[in-house]
Amino acid sequence: MTGFLQNTFNGLVSGAFYALLALGLAVIFGMLRVVNFAHGAFYMLGAFGAYVLLTEAGVPFWAALVIVPVGLGLLGMALERAFIHRLTRLDPLYNFLLTFGLTLILQDLVKLRYGVQSSPYATPSALGGSVNLGLFDFPTYRVFILGFAVLVCVAVWWLLSHTRLGMVVRAATERPELTRAFGINVGRWVTPVFGFGIGLAGLAGVLAAPMRAVNPLMGADLIIVVFAVVVIGGLGSIFGSVAAGFGIGLVQAWGEAYLSDFPIVSQTVVFVVMAVVLLWRPAGLFGREEAPA
């Protein structure tokens, strides 16, 4: 029983990363119809940002948790203005390709400067050790990640459903032309929303720095799993993306724990789930059917 709870907890923690990344992808996709291939690269930049701030400027984790996502969000906004913006009127495939190119560039830039070996990032002292939540000892840092990620997801949900800004974004997502016709300047929100999604990826990266190896390729394979996650949840659905993120984290952790003789299971289970979802509900568990084709 304790073992099961421990595995479940670990699954939720890795699910938290999927959820944060899928949330950013979904927010960006909703507003811009852009699938951001570079999302994994920004996650990596988030972790590197925290690492560089600590080692070269002595900026602690807590400050990095604010500075890095904001900085990356601004970088994302600049990239949106400079490149992505020019292609949003075309087939979304072009922006997918563009962000693929950006991924290669960002990865190689970091590789040139810092090499490919992993750099350690110490867990902040306040979050070291473990806490006892009754049944067994949880590593404090993981409890923090899970709580923080859930908090961020709830905050984004509240922002979208209870504020005027969220209303505009939702309206622009559903019916961009009609929203414009009501005199709302949709274009004004496109760049900030892109920056916000990138900021979420950066935030996930900072959170990952003390837990996972910081290296230039840490986001490379992760982003593909996140793509599968959003296909499962339904890319148009914010809730679906987050729920699928946690769900896949859980399934992977259980697979790893109970089928440890077959490590392939936990690596590929997300793709098997995706195949089943494509057979059963091609638009994703929480997605709506796109135009028939």
Add this chain to the structure above:
Amino acid sequence: MTSTVDTPADATRPAPPSGLLTVARAPGWVRYALLAAGLIAALWLPNGLYPAVAVDILCWALFAVAVDLLLGFTGLMSFGHAAFWGASAYVTGLVAIHAGLPFPAAVLAGALAAAVLAVPIGYLAVKRTGIYFAMVTLAFAQMVYYVANEWRSVTRGENGLQGVPRSLFGLDLSDDYYFYYAMLPIVLLGLAAAWRIVHSPFGRVLVGIRDNPARARALGYPVHRYKLTAFVLSGFIAGLGGGLFAVGHRFVSLDVLHWTTSGKAVVVVVLGGIGTLWGGVLGAALVVRLEDWLSFSNFEAIGLVTGGIFVLVVLLFRRGIWGSAEALARRWWTSRKR
């Protein structure tokens, strides 16, 4: 495959505007001159470049044409074609090592394996279109990558398959120069097959599906089945390229299955020109040559350059080389007629 046989005659219907038909409309002597120039270039290639680079160019040309068959002529962007290229490379390598067959037979086995693999992946992927199709194919290709990585007893994991033989009825093909000419017929057959597919009634239906899927369905075409057939054919051609790549390098590593390989194939097609078929061949020649030159000059950040080229091409040069040349030629032609 049966659906291709009983395709209703469709040639009388006004064809949709596309790059495909502008080539067909070029005067006959232009087409024959281009064909002759292409063949001469293919025969000359290993004399002007390192033969090993020329071998790579041919393999990548097949890969690019396979991807363009889907992207340019069916409107499906596969971002997971490394699965077929790589699966064929492994199967070819294993067959060549363990069965000792002549290399064309091993390559054929590899390409068939790729086509078989393309059936389930394609069946699931064609349920989605557009950007989702790209994400789904990317994800399944990653699954194939993980399986190959774990299945060490067969694929040798990180070490890769070493010592893939180049046997062909006792001929000595250890020199890349001679191997180039031994593989050239297979490549030309593959390219001719792609041309034949595009210019068949079946290919016309694919273009119709690309331009207006709803109408194609209303006309009674089983759209999913057409897409799946195109996907499997494309997987086969990509497999031909991957198998030759394995024999050409005498070595198969996990790189052949990685998503960067899938992405590079799409880069090559966009650079050459989407929907131009032969543009992919040009794109392959340029990218392979450039990467060789970069690694020769000890420049390590190849991704920086290919990524940069990609961003520029997508932003400024979406027609690609062949597409731009075609547009220029057409403008020159019409201005001359006036």
